[in-house]
Amino acid sequence: MKVKVLYFARVAEITGGQDQELELTPGATAGEALAEVVRRYPALAGPGFSPLLAVNREHAEASRILTDGDEVAIFPPVSGG
Amino acid sequence: MEPICLIVKDAMDTAALTRQVAGDRDGAVATFAGTVRNHHRQRPVDHLEYHAYPEMAQAELQRLAHHLADRYEVNGMALVHRTGRLAVGEVSVFIAVAAPHRQPALACCAAAIEVIKQRLPVWKKEFFADGGEPEWVYGPDEICAGKPGAGPAQGRSTNA
Numbered sequence: 437m438k439v440k441v442l443y444f445a446r447v448a449e450i451t452g453g454q455d456q457e458l459e460l461t462p463g464a465t466a467g468e469a470l471a472e473v474v475r476r477y478p479a480l481a482g483p484g485f486s487p488l489l490a491v492n493r494e495h496a497e498a499s500r501i502l503t504d505g506d507e508v509a510i511f512p513p514v515s516g517g
Numbered sequence: 518m519e520p521i522c523l524i525v526k527d528a529m530d531t532a533a534l535t536r537q538v539a540g541d542r543d544g545a546v547a548t549f550a551g552t553v554r555n556h557h558r559q560r561p562v563d564h565l566e567y568h569a570y571p572e573m574a575q576a577e578l579q580r581l582a583h584h585l586a587d588r589y590e591v592n593g594m595a596l597v598h599r600t601g602r603l604a605v606g607e608v609s610v611f612i613a614v615a616a617p618h619r620q621p622a623l624a625c626c627a628a629a630i631e632v633i634k635q636r637l638p639v640w641k642k643e644f645f646a647d648g649g650e651p652e653w654v655y656g657p658d659e660i661c662a663g664k665p666g667a668g669p670a671q672g673r674s675t676n677a
Contacts, residue, residue, distance in 0.1 A: 444570050445640035446653045493573035495636065509570055509638070515654035516567065516574075516598055516639025517551050517610050517630065 437462050437504035439469060444511035447487055450479045460502065466491055467498025469508050480510075487512060520582035521595040524571045524639075528607065529597050535613045538593035543615040547626035551610035553603045557654075561646035567600045567609060570638040574598065581632050589625035591616040596629060598639055609641075 441458050443451045451473070458469055466489045474480045480487060489496045490509040502508065521537060523529075531550060539546045553565050578596045585594065593615035603609055612629045616622035634657040644651045 442570065444638065445568050445642075446655075448568075490570070490573055490638065493570075493576045509573065511570065511638060512640060512653065513656040514634075514636065514638055515641045515656060516569070516637045517634040517657065 437464075437502070439502055439504070439506045439508050441469065441473060442507065442509040444509065446512050447480065447510050451477050458508075462504075464502055465498060466496050466500040466502060466508055469502060470498065470510060473510060485512070488514075518593045520579070520586065520593075521597070522575060522578035522582055523595075523597045524569055524574045524578070525597060525599050526601050527599075529599060529611055531608060531611050531613075534595045534597060534611060538595045538613045539615040540592055542617060543592055543622075544617050545619040545622040546613060546615045547619070547622035548614075549610075549612040549626050549630050550608045551630070553605050553607050553609060555605045555646075557643055560643075560649070562605065563644045563646040564605065565603050565609070565644065566642040566651075567598070567603060568640045568642065569598070569600045571600070573638045577637050578633075581629065581636070584632075585614075585625050585629060589614075589616070589621040589628075590618070591621050591625050594625070594629075596633070598633065598637060600639065 437460055439458050441456045487510045491500050492507050535546055535548055555562050582594050582596055591614050595613040597611045599609050612626050614622045614626045641654045642651050
């Protein structure tokens with residue numbers, strides 16, 4: 437299955453910022469999508485740097501099971517306000 | 518009235534937003550404006566850049582507004598966050614809550630900014646007046662150094 441992956445803030449700087457399509461095995465979790473992205477961009481795995489996840493525009497845990505066509509976002513802890 | 522939930526790129530008209538949420542049934546309008554301050558961790562700040570995941574941020578504001586409307590006796594609400602480059606003194610986030618009475622207006626307004634800071638997918642990058650490299654702020658408590666290795670806060674500051 438394919439999911440769309442979006443990056444924001446420092447994560448976007450590390451990955452180049454462009455949205456990407458990721459091919460995952462059916463039943464893969466958001467955490468597994470993140471692991472695949474970290475494999476491509478090892479800088480995301482810096483000590484203490486723990487990106488957060490959203491699926492289809494809602495915060496999501498790493499255990500969230502993805503389905504084909506999901507929009508996965510990877511970003512640092514938020515700092516708005 | 519339907520809540521006003523916006524992610525905006527330009528300066529907001531806080532007076533107009535306040536007028537929009539208030540109605541004849543309201544005896545109180547509580548507002549909160551978050552502004553860009555000129556220092557952070559003893560360093561002089563020149564300006565900030567706010568980056569957002571706008572589609573999700575908009576959806577989060579809508580979810581928050583409905584959650585708050587269920588919990589507090591309020592009639593009108595505006596939740597607005599700005600993105601882009603902001604100079605010192607400019608308003609980055611604005612909340613207005615109209616209610617028949619002051620207690621729910623104030624409580625709802627206070628709850629709104631706390632949830633926004635904890636959940637809204639918006640990130641600020643600080644540009645310093647001392648010429649140093651700009652730094653991302655990680656986490657709502659603003660106590661982390663903006664370096665990739667520094668990471669998010671492990672604890673929650675209670676004296677923010």
